[in-house]
Amino acid sequence: xxxxxxxxxxxxxxxxxxxxxxxxxxxxxxxxxxxxxxxxxxxxxxxxxxxxxxxxxxxxxxxxxxxxxxxxxxxxxxxxxxxxxxxxxxxxxxxxxxxxxxxxxxxxxxxxxxxxxxxxxxxxxxxxxxxxxxxxxxxxxxxxxxxxxxxxxxxxxxxxxxxxxxxxxxxxxxxxxxxxxxxxxxxxxxxxxxxxxxxxxxxxxxxxxxxxxxxxxxxxxxxxxxxxxxxxxxxxxxxxxxxxxxxxxxxxxxxxxxxxxxxxxxxxxxxxxxxxxxxxxxxxxxxxxxxxxxxxxxxxxxxxxxxxxxxxxxxxxxxxxxxxxxxxxxxxxxxxxxxxxxxxxxxxxxxxxxxxxxxxxxxxxxxxxxxxxxxxxxxxxxxxxxxxxxxxxxxxxxxxxxxxxxxxxxxxxxxxxxxxxxxxxxxxxxxxxx
Amino acid sequence: xxxxxxxxxxxxxxxxxxxxxxxxxxxxxxxxxxxxxxxxxxxxxxxxxxxxxxxxxxxxxxxxxxxxxxxxxxxxxxxxxxxxxxxxxxxxxxxxxxxxxxxxxxxxxxxxxxxxxxxxxxxxxxxxxxxxxxxxxxxxxxxxxxxxxxxxxxxxxxxxxxxxxxxxxxxxxxxxxxxxxxxxxxxxxxxxxxxxxxxxxxxxxxxxxxxxxxxxxxxxxxxxxxxxxxxxxxxxxxxxxxxxxxxxxxxxxxxxxxxxxxxxxxxxxxxxxxxxxxxxxxxxxxxxxxxxxxxxxxxxxxxxxxxxxxxxxxxxxxxxxxxxxxxxxxxxxxxxxxxxxxxxxxxxxxxxxxxxxxxxxxxxxxxxxxxxxxxxxxxxxxxxxxxxxxxxxxxxxxxxxxxxxxxxxxxxxxxxxxxxxxxxxxxxxxxxxx
Ligand SMILES: Nc1ncnc2c1ncn2[C@@H]1O[C@H](COP(=O)(O)OP(=O)(O)OP(=O)(O)O)[C@@H](O)[C@H]1O
Ligand SMILES: Nc1ncnc2c1ncn2[C@@H]1O[C@H](COP(=O)(O)OP(=O)(O)OP(=O)(O)O)[C@@H](O)[C@H]1O
Ligand SMILES: [Mg+2]
Ligand SMILES: [Mg+2]
Numbered sequence: 001x002x003x004x005x006x007x008x009x010x011x012x013x014x015x016x017x018x019x020x021x022x023x024x025x026x027x028x029x030x031x032x033x034x035x036x037x038x039x040x041x042x043x044x045x046x047x048x049x050x051x052x053x054x055x056x057x058x059x060x061x062x063x064x065x066x067x068x069x070x071x072x073x074x075x076x077x078x079x080x081x082x083x084x085x086x087x088x089x090x091x092x093x094x095x096x097x098x099x100x101x102x103x104x105x106x107x108x109x110x111x112x113x114x115x116x117x118x119x120x121x122x123x124x125x126x127x128x129x130x131x132x133x134x135x136x137x138x139x140x141x142x143x144x145x146x147x148x149x150x151x152x153x154x155x156x157x158x159x160x161x162x163x164x165x166x167x168x169x170x171x172x173x174x175x176x177x178x179x180x181x182x183x184x185x186x187x188x189x190x191x192x193x194x195x196x197x198x199x200x201x202x203x204x205x206x207x208x209x210x211x212x213x214x215x216x217x218x219x220x221x222x223x224x225x226x227x228x229x230x231x232x233x234x235x236x237x238x239x240x241x242x243x244x245x246x247x248x249x250x251x252x253x254x255x256x257x258x259x260x261x262x263x264x265x266x267x268x269x270x271x272x273x274x275x276x277x278x279x280x281x282x283x284x285x286x287x288x289x290x291x292x293x294x295x296x297x298x299x300x301x302x303x304x305x306x307x308x309x310x311x312x313x314x315x316x317x318x319x320x321x322x323x324x325x326x327x328x329x330x331x332x333x334x335x336x337x338x339x340x341x342x343x344x345x346x347x348x349x350x351x352x353x354x355x356x357x358x359x360x361x362x363x364x365x366x367x368x369x370x371x372x373x374x375x376x377x378x379x380x381x382x383x384x385x386x387x388x389x390x391x392x393x394x395x396x397x398x399x400x401x402x403x404x405x406x407x408x409x410x411x412x413x414x415x416x417x418x419x420x421x422x423x424x425x426x427x428x429x430x431x432x433x434x
Numbered sequence: 435x436x437x438x439x440x441x442x443x444x445x446x447x448x449x450x451x452x453x454x455x456x457x458x459x460x461x462x463x464x465x466x467x468x469x470x471x472x473x474x475x476x477x478x479x480x481x482x483x484x485x486x487x488x489x490x491x492x493x494x495x496x497x498x499x500x501x502x503x504x505x506x507x508x509x510x511x512x513x514x515x516x517x518x519x520x521x522x523x524x525x526x527x528x529x530x531x532x533x534x535x536x537x538x539x540x541x542x543x544x545x546x547x548x549x550x551x552x553x554x555x556x557x558x559x560x561x562x563x564x565x566x567x568x569x570x571x572x573x574x575x576x577x578x579x580x581x582x583x584x585x586x587x588x589x590x591x592x593x594x595x596x597x598x599x600x601x602x603x604x605x606x607x608x609x610x611x612x613x614x615x616x617x618x619x620x621x622x623x624x625x626x627x628x629x630x631x632x633x634x635x636x637x638x639x640x641x642x643x644x645x646x647x648x649x650x651x652x653x654x655x656x657x658x659x660x661x662x663x664x665x666x667x668x669x670x671x672x673x674x675x676x677x678x679x680x681x682x683x684x685x686x687x688x689x690x691x692x693x694x695x696x697x698x699x700x701x702x703x704x705x706x707x708x709x710x711x712x713x714x715x716x717x718x719x720x721x722x723x724x725x726x727x728x729x730x731x732x733x734x735x736x737x738x739x740x741x742x743x744x745x746x747x748x749x750x751x752x753x754x755x756x757x758x759x760x761x762x763x764x765x766x767x768x769x770x771x772x773x774x775x776x777x778x779x780x781x782x783x784x785x786x787x788x789x790x791x792x793x794x795x796x797x798x799x800x801x802x803x804x805x806x807x808x809x810x811x812x813x814x815x816x817x818x819x820x821x822x823x824x825x826x827x828x829x830x831x832x833x834x835x836x837x838x839x840x841x842x843x844x845x846x847x848x849x850x851x852x853x854x855x856x857x858x859x860x861x862x863x864x865x866x867x868x
Contacts, residue, residue: 215655216656227664227669361749371658
């Protein structure tokens with residue numbers, strides 16, 4: 001018998017990125033893979049650029065990417081094939097979703113990949129298109145300042161000097177021109193008509209999605225997991241804004257070492273509510289901002305002095321349900337329910353309290369909250385509980401599921417998450433003693 | 435403060451169907467509107483065919499639909515405008531999602547609708563395309579046998595005589611030819627290039643989706659609700675197969691009039707487990723079939739003799755959580771918690787037990803189960819609980835949310851739901867005394 005909070009689709013899937021350089025392919029790959037991992041799918045990101053650097057070194061100028069440079073073309077094709085075979089081997093060994101991250105900007109290259117994957121996994125192309133010239137230039141500057149491809153030149157100086165940066169940007173723009181010359185968007189064109197074109201491939205196109213006002217096109221999308229991926233991508237954006245994950249103030253049960261319950265704040269906890277409000281007011285100023293809590297008293301009472309912001313109470317943010325153990329101390333559980341205690345020690349992620357929940361159950365019910373967090377444009381302050389915050393934090397910081405039950409989320413603390421173009425910056429604030 | 439299991443998008447939306455006759459537009463409209471209503475969105479289906487029949491009578495032959503028949507064209511345009519204005523008026527009065535169901539097969543007609551909706555609501559086109567000729571012919575036969583457009587002719591005899599049926603089918607096929615002559619699929623073509631074409635409209639295309647092996651295309655889809663709709667449509671199919679909604683056998687708590695708990699089956703309940711297994715075995719024969727239960731003992735024990743089928747335990751199928759009232763009798767609640775009792779009497783749908791759930795919470799957590807039920811191709815036997823089954827039944831039979839807490843779901847009963855081309859046929863089986 002399967003014990004499952006939901007069905008998991010187990011079929012293998014290759015998500016093959018397509019797009020010119022500096023269009024956010026690696027950014028989207030990383031984001032999607034952390035989401036899929038968090039949902040429990042074994043997912044791996046294969047960045048072909050890394051293979052290229054490993055085998056051909058970093059300091060390749062734009063010429064290497066010139067479609068008329070036969071040696072460059074062959075070297076790049078070889079690397080692309082190697083990365084794909086690695087992905088297939090990883091799937092053979094049990095991996096489920098491979099994210100194959102490269103420009104893949106020609107029909108011929110994509111056709112090669114389709115051939116390699118044939119019979120091994122389903123292929124979905126994910127094309128990132130960016131029509132906003134200003135955005136592209138910002139991306140290029142940003143990339144050059146950080147990319148290992150330009151590091152060797154940058155490293156000669158203390159940091160990248162302005163001159164090197166400009167030279168790097170110019171080189172990168174030439175690289176883009178080389179790709180543009182042969183770029184064939186997925187699915188449309190008259191190229192490869194004799195081969196039946198690409199009308200029959202499955203694809204998702206993200207168009208000017210960077211600023212969160214873009215649009216999505218899909219073709220031949222079927223099945224649960226592909227539909228989920230589309231849903232997630234439609235609701236994501238990369239406009240930066242902070243998320244604050246705050247634990248509630250000390251409750252009566254906290255003070256007595258009891259788990260669960262729905263007690264109110266202690267005097268100490270009430271003090272935290274004030275401190276938290278001061279902290280948030282100082283950070284978010286006048287911006288629109290919303291406060292999300294669970295429906296539990298210790299959470300809503302902690303939000304008490306944040307009543308100048310719109311507040312939402314989510315049942316999905318309620319603490320993990322300890323079932324028959326609700327209200328007990330850990331010592332009591334250990335002494336009176338030895339079997340349960342041991343089962344929990346052995347597999348804290350999957351262990352489900354009798355009549356209660358497991359961490360995996362919590363992840364499941366948090367998914368809509370997470371989609372809604374991704375959708376928001378303004379800062380959000382989430383005031384919730386240990387298990388719930390562990391699960392949310394693991395999503396944002398891409399921590400393996402197995403670590404979730406062991407992450408530190410002390411009372412009276414706030415984690416500030418600030419997305420940036422290359423990931424998420426976290427700052428831990430212990431506002432008061434736990 | 436908003437108390438919400440999830441965010442609800444409140445923006446107005448018109449979903450405008452597009453497609454030749456007998457492509458399942460009305461079928462998809464009805465299905466989508468029942469889903470959206472179940473999620474709590476005020477949704478209304480505007481069937482332009484009904485307006486046409488109301489204003490121009492039923493017995494219009496194919497000539498009425500001839501694009502060269504000026505009177506017919508004008509009459510149909512007038513009716514289309516009227517239905518759209520009705521929809522906008524309904525939105526003005528508080529309605530959220532209008533489903534505007536007509537062929538809308540020309541750019542000009544769709545452009546008229548876009549103009550009318552401008553500033554009032556967002557428009558998404560939903561085009562149903564069916565390339566399978568056999569399917570179309572089956573649909574036409576089926577429609578003619580039931581459609582009010584052919585009823586007057588059919589009614590002359592006892593039932594539709596074979597001759598009338600053939601004449602009706604021939605007439606309907608001529609009607610289709612008339613539409614085909616001027617059909618312009620959404621989004622592509624060279625028509626109306628001067629007007630900017632239709633590349634900028636939001637659309638969803640369902641292609642050969644009827645048999646559940648088709649595909650979906652979308653363009654310019656953004657936002658939570660549109661993403662949800664795409665997700666639902668991708669996972670739906672219309673291949674008929676039964677769903678059985680069974681309540682569990684009598685539990686110890688049932689026998690003592692106590693709510694909630696996690697007690698096992700009584701002797702009587704165990705007898706039901708056998709009777710249920712016999713019933714299911716008789717109905718589903720050798721077909722592949724799966725058995726879904728909650729994680730509660732009374733449900734899993736009721737599935738005991740169905741162990742020749744794959745079984746899945748869903749926590750999302752667990753009974754509504756009665757929170758602090760779990761284990762009490764209704765009399766005890768009424769006597770000791772008068773305030774709670776009254777609050778529940780007043781609004782049984784939204785009332786949330788202290789530390790427990792409301793019916794709306796249950797609907798929320800059932801949504802993934804429902805998507806999974808829609809996706810299944812083989813029969814499914816769901817063995818669950820009163821509140822949960824009420825919510826699932828309401829989805830399938832399109833009952834208003836307000837009725838959910840009052841639907842009858844006795845112990846030891848099974849509702850058999852068999853989808854057919856025009857909805858769902860239900861059969862109630864009381865296998866044993868409750
Ligand atoms: N959808 C998007 N559209 C445009 N820019 C984006 C998008 N998503 C992320 N970005 C930004 O694009 C920049 C470059 O991103 P990234 O390195 O992921 O590009 P890439 O397509 O992988 O480039 P390369 O082909 O050189 O590997 C980052 O600053 C990132 O914030
Ligand atoms: N996606 C689909 N593709 C093809 N047929 C479908 C689809 N969905 C439903 N059907 C079937 O199509 C038949 C006709 O459906 P329906 O009456 O909804 O068509 P319609 O497009 O509304 O036609 P009309 O334009 O005459 O109103 C039904 O038998 C239904 O089962
Ligand atoms: Mg990259
Ligand atoms: Mg119809």
